Amino acid sequence: MAVERGTEIAPAKGRLGVLLVGLGAVSTTFIAGVEAVKRGLAEPIGSLTQMGTIRLGKRTENRVPKINEFVPLAALTDLVFGAWDIFEDSAYDAAMHAGVLEKELLSQLKASLQKIKPMKAVFDQHYVKRLNGTNVKEGKNKLDLAQQLIAEIAEFKRKNRCDRLVMVWAASTEIFMKPHAVHRSLESFERAMRDNHRAIAPSMIYAYAALKSGVPFANGAPNLTVDVPAMMKLAEANNVPVCGKDFKTGQTLMKTILAPGLKSRMLGLHGWYSTNILGNRDGEVLDDPESFKTKEESKLSVLEYILQPEVYPELYKDFSHVVRINYYPPRGDNKEGWDNIDIFGWLGYPMQIKIDFLCRDSILAAPIVLDLALFLDLAQRVGMRGVQEWLSFYFKSPMTAPTLYPEHDIFIQLMKLKNTLRHLRGEDLITHLGLEYYD
Numbered sequence: 001m002a003v004e005r006g007t008e009i010a011p012a013k014g015r016l017g018v019l020l021v022g023l024g025a026v027s028t029t030f031i032a033g034v035e036a037v038k039r040g041l042a043e044p045i046g047s048l049t050q051m052g053t054i055r056l057g058k059r060t061e062n063r064v065p066k067i068n069e070f071v072p073l074a075a076l077t078d079l080v081f082g083a084w085d086i087f088e089d090s091a092y093d094a095a096m097h098a099g100v101l102e103k104e105l106l107s108q109l110k111a112s113l114q115k116i117k118p119m120k121a122v123f124d125q126h127y128v129k130r131l132n133g134t135n136v137k138e139g140k141n142k143l144d145l146a147q148q149l150i151a152e153i154a155e156f157k158r159k160n161r162c163d164r165l166v167m168v169w170a171a172s173t174e175i176f177m178k179p180h181a182v183h184r185s186l187e188s189f190e191r192a193m194r195d196n197h198r199a200i201a202p203s204m205i206y207a208y209a210a211l212k213s214g215v216p217f218a219n220g221a222p223n224l225t226v227d228v229p230a231m232m233k234l235a236e237a238n239n240v241p242v243c244g245k246d247f248k249t250g251q252t253l254m255k256t257i258l259a260p261g262l263k264s265r266m267l268g269l270h271g272w273y274s275t276n277i278l279g280n281r282d283g284e285v286l287d288d289p290e291s292f293k294t295k296e297e298s299k300l301s302v303l304e305y306i307l308q309p310e311v312y313p314e315l316y317k318d319f320s321h322v323v324r325i326n327y328y329p330p331r332g333d334n335k336e337g338w339d340n341i342d343i344f345g346w347l348g349y350p351m352q353i354k355i356d357f358l359c360r361d362s363i364l365a366a367p368i369v370l371d372l373a374l375f376l377d378l379a380q381r382v383g384m385r386g387v388q389e390w391l392s393f394y395f396k397s398p399m400t401a402p403t404l405y406p407e408h409d410i411f412i413q414l415m416k417l418k419n420t421l422r423h424l425r426g427e428d429l430i431t432h433l434g435l436e437y438y439d
């Protein structure tokens with residue numbers, strides 16, 4: 001939704017509750033990270049809201065404030081965390097289990113992390129085959145489960161004296177689902193929830209509960225979730241901003257950094273082969289072909305959109321793109337992603353690029369969760385609703401308005417994000433077209 005330039009922004013007063021669906025590797029790395037930063041034990045590396053700056057006006061003006069001084073964002077000290085999970089482990093136990101952060105750091109944060117105990121999840125093994133937990137809600141149908149969530153959200157807000165809330169899906173990837181007729185309108189969606197229809201996945205029940213409660217929702221996994229007309233209508237009607245899907249980390253982050261560069265130099269592509277080994281719970285869930293299919297679709301779309309084979313058939317027609325994920329337990333969260341990229345240059349001469357990215361998935365994802373929570377809260381205070389395309393920067397499969405194609409180029413995404421902030425504060429947009437040199 002368009003907002004006016006220099007619009008009034010309600011201040012970020014009071015506490016912001018961050019409700020996390022799934023208290024696994026990403027969520028606990030995020031929460032523990034915020035607690036560590038608050039105590040001065042570490043720096044919020046990778047977070048645009050905490051470390052990023054924004055240039056304003058002409059280059060000669062030397063106006064480059066930090067983003068969190070330019071727009072009013074919730075302070076880290078005002079964040080309160082809540083979560084749902086199918087396992088009863090506290091954030092401390094879950095973080096220990098995830099094995100991302102060092103025990104020594106976690107032990108310094110133990111008191112705060114132990115207080116975060118997950119609420120009972122809405123879960124059905126049909127949608128995530130490899131998991132089975134006991135901390136699960138019971139209800140007479142899916143609408144009843146949503147109503148339980150709505151009551152819990154209100155209770156969380158009251159008990160923790162929060163002024164505002166946001167919800168982030170950081171739970172396991174569900175099986176691949178296509179939009180269904182019941183997703184078309186809110187009426188048919190609610191009827192389907194009452195009828196326990198298969199087309200209503202647990203993630204949709206959380207998203208419905210968030211939107212009904214006026215709580216902004218971000219989808220960190222590639223699930224369909226909020227990306228259906230019924231949910232879009234609900235977001236519009238209740239003035240709620242939403243964004244998704246699938247945090248852009250690891251291999252896809254590299255792809256969206258490299259591919260625009262290759263294209264900018266008009267270098268061609270014969271093929272891009274990507275494979276990963278990872279051994280965390282996410283890897284275990286993705287070992288199931290139905291969950292992997294959801295992830296694969298999300299990872300594959302990136303190159304087509306960036307390279308535009310229809311515009312540059314000589315360079316990008318029929319390139320081969322393969323993505324594999326292999327579950328390999330010894331590796332834990334320390335994923336390894338290999339890429340073999342077959343490119344060609346002048347006169348069609350072939351060349352190869354090899355990438356071996358020894359990354360840590362949750363270390364890359366945690367600052368994304370933080371930024372999304374703060375920016376979604378900002379969007380709501382500004383009065384923005386529906387899909388927040390300016391947050392595409394954070395996603396592998398950015399949600400868009402139905403008639404638009406997603407923008408995957410990370411540099412265009414960043415420009416769009418910063419220009420949105422400039423617009424909100426009534427500053428000139430920076431297009432890099434100005435002839436400041438001659439001014």
Ligand SMILES: NC(=O)c1ccc[n+]([C@@H]2O[C@H](COP(=O)([O-])OP(=O)(O)OC[C@H]3O[C@@H](n4cnc5c(N)ncnc54)[C@H](O)[C@@H]3O)[C@@H](O)[C@H]2O)c1
Nearest residue numbers: 022024025026085121170171172173221247249281282361
């Ligand atoms: N780590 C990354 O870099 C990254 C990048 C993009 C997307 N993601 C996605 O983020 C999600 C979280 O990743 P992770 O590494 O933390 O995984 P994880 O397996 O460590 O954590 C997910 C948690 O969600 C819980 N869960 C599953 N279904 C649930 C439900 N219906 N309700 C409540 N809890 C539920 C699981 O019990 C688990 O504890 C996954 O979907 C993953 O694909 C992660």
